[in-house]
Amino acid sequence: MGRRSTEAANRAPVNRQRTLEVALAVADGEGIEAVTMRRLARELGVEAASLYHHVNGKDQILDGLVDLVAAEIEPPKPSADWRESVSQRARHTRTTLLRHPWAVSLMASRTSPGPATLRLLETGIRCLREGGFSIPMAAHAVSTLDSYVHGFVLQEVNLPFRNESELAAMTTAIMKTFPAAEFPYLFEMTIEHVLQPGYAYGNEFDYGLTVVLNGVAALRDQ
Amino acid sequence: MGRRSTEAANRAPVNRQRTLEVALAVADGEGIEAVTMRRLARELGVEAASLYHHVNGKDQILDGLVDLVAAEIEPPKPSADWRESVSQRARHTRTTLLRHPWAVSLMASRTSPGPATLRLLETGIRCLREGGFSIPMAAHAVSTLDSYVHGFVLQEVNLPFRNESELAAMTTAIMKTFPAAEFPYLFEMTIEHVLQPGYAYGNEFDYGLTVVLNGVAALRDQ
DNA sequence: GGAGGATATCTAACGGCGTTAGATTGATTT
DNA sequence: AAATCAATCTAACGCCGTTAGATATCCTCC
Numbered sequence: 392m393g394r395r396s397t398e399a400a401n402r403a404p405v406n407r408q409r410t411l412e413v414a415l416a417v418a419d420g421e422g423i424e425a426v427t428m429r430r431l432a433r434e435l436g437v438e439a440a441s442l443y444h445h446v447n448g449k450d451q452i453l454d455g456l457v458d459l460v461a462a463e464i465e466p467p468k469p470s471a472d473w474r475e476s477v478s479q480r481a482r483h484t485r486t487t488l489l490r491h492p493w494a495v496s497l498m499a500s501r502t503s504p505g506p507a508t509l510r511l512l513e514t515g516i517r518c519l520r521e522g523g524f525s526i527p528m529a530a531h532a533v534s535t536l537d538s539y540v541h542g543f544v545l546q547e548v549n550l551p552f553r554n555e556s557e558l559a560a561m562t563t564a565i566m567k568t569f570p571a572a573e574f575p576y577l578f579e580m581t582i583e584h585v586l587q588p589g590y591a592y593g594n595e596f597d598y599g600l601t602v603v604l605n606g607v608a609a610l611r612d613q
Numbered sequence: 614m615g616r617r618s619t620e621a622a623n624r625a626p627v628n629r630q631r632t633l634e635v636a637l638a639v640a641d642g643e644g645i646e647a648v649t650m651r652r653l654a655r656e657l658g659v660e661a662a663s664l665y666h667h668v669n670g671k672d673q674i675l676d677g678l679v680d681l682v683a684a685e686i687e688p689p690k691p692s693a694d695w696r697e698s699v700s701q702r703a704r705h706t707r708t709t710l711l712r713h714p715w716a717v718s719l720m721a722s723r724t725s726p727g728p729a730t731l732r733l734l735e736t737g738i739r740c741l742r743e744g745g746f747s748i749p750m751a752a753h754a755v756s757t758l759d760s761y762v763h764g765f766v767l768q769e770v771n772l773p774f775r776n777e778s779e780l781a782a783m784t785t786a787i788m789k790t791f792p793a794a795e796f797p798y799l800f801e802m803t804i805e806h807v808l809q810p811g812y813a814y815g816n817e818f819d820y821g822l823t824v825v826l827n828g829v830a831a832l833r834d835q
Numbered sequence: 836g837g838a839g840g841a842t843a844t845c846t847a848a849c850g851g852c853g854t855t856a857g858a859t860t861g862a863t864t865t
Numbered sequence: 866a867a868a869t870c871a872a873t874c875t876a877a878c879g880c881c882g883t884t885a886g887a888t889a890t891c892c893t894c895c
Contacts (some may be wrong), residue, residue, distance in 0.1 A: 405872085428853060440855080441873050449853065496718050502773040504787070509796055516798040526806050534768075534814075535761065535821035542764020543756070551724040565726070574731055576738040584748050592756075599757035602828035609827055610820075627843085650882060662884080663844050671882065 411455045423493035458505030460494040466514050473522020481540050492548035532607045539603045629667050633677040645715035680727030682716040688736050695744020703762050714770035754829045761825045
């Protein structure tokens with residue numbers, strides 16, 4: 392009967408790339424845990440088992456997602472100033488990862504890097520090497536920088552609050568659970584810094600980035 | 614019949630703490646994905662549903678695991694030198710997390726911090742404050758440091774190789790997949806640095822830590 | 836000592852997951 | 866028209882976290 396055939400014809404073809412696009416949309420919209428074979432299949436108008444003709448398994452989908460996100464990270468503009476280009480790369484990495492909050496943990500845990508992931512690394516090393524870093528110092532520097540950026544964003548995307556009042560609610564709840572005498576410095580910082588109007592954890596990023604860049608600059612001239 | 618009763622008597626009592634101990638052992642031995650309600654129950658000589666009388670759900674077990682690991686991180690020895698104590702705290706954090714490779718991602722993603730987690734944070738802030746950091750500078754510093762440490766260990770525990778020869782196999786495999794002209798700096802660094810005898814990614818930690826400490830020191834005197 | 840209630844455990848099931856085997860369909864080529 | 870081949874389907878397997886409700890064990894109080 393032709394019904395099935397017209398349905399199939401009206402449907403965009405299922406393939407690896409379309410599957411990844413759908414997976415990206417689902418992950419962004421409802422979190423990475425909503426990315427299931429059955430869900431992607433439904434989204435593509437197909438049954439779960441059919442996906443295995445286009446993709447080796449879920450792991451390959453996750454690898455593909457990571458590389459999609461890596462590809463989205465805008466490379467730094469060429470600059471004579473290594474500090475500027477390295478800093479740009481770090482900031483672009485962060486903003487991109489914030490758009491795909493599920494991606495940080497995934498990037499670290501995936502096993503086989505895709506082309507975009509390698510390109511991102513290449514870019515980082517290039518900025519440093521062209522800025523005068525020796526090979527070993529560039530290795531130290533890129534490891535330090537990426538560790539900082541990934542570590543920061545990892546914490547940032549997992550914060551259990553999304554605005555100042557939720558933060559206030561959460562911190563005061565924690566403070567009520569424990570006697571103040573037990574964590575004097577923590578409570579002091581909470582009250583006099585974190586709970587001050589205008590505080591946002593994300594603002595710490597630039598301070599830390601400057602710290603790391605300053606430290607890394609010393610490596611260059613070593 | 615008394616058989617069941619003696620069995621129950623011979624069995625160590627099931628409770629929250631024992632459940633967490635078993636969960637820790639299973640996670641260390643076979644990875645966090647082996648920590649399932651059914652598995653923990655089997656390990657405790659009980660059915661899965663029974664666990665729900667001692668624990669609210671799997672999330673609570675994961676929270677408990679994170680705090681167990683946090684409690685294991687040895688606090689730095691009191692020292693007049695903030696640099697030394699902060700550095701010790703960072704190194705202890707790393708070595709502990711390396712003993713429980715599943716813990717890094719979990720620590721970041723869990724929502725409600727336990728007492729040991731808070732204590733660890735308190736310790737970090739105290740080292741800095743007693744070392745002469747103002748409240749805002751201590752906030753910047755502890756965020757930067759912990760971001761770096763967690764970020765580094767996150768990459769470290771997810772490395773898809775465990776020794777020099779596996780690293781060599783993997784890197785050469787990657788290099789064969791892509792044309793050398795595409796990633797010149799990356800390949801250069803791989804060949805002239807990473808593949809040199811004695812290289813181990815873990816050694817980068819101390820370089821980065823020094824970098825961050827140097828950068829953070831400038832915050833203090835700002 | 837027995838009754839009653841609390842606590843702990845059990846069995847059974849629900850809906851979901853990734854994955855596989857094997858049948859079926861549809862289009863393309865011979 | 867027959868044969869081939871890729872794409873899809875149905876059905877199932879063994880896991881998962883969690884819940885409802887029956888059952889067993891233990892402690893307390895009369």
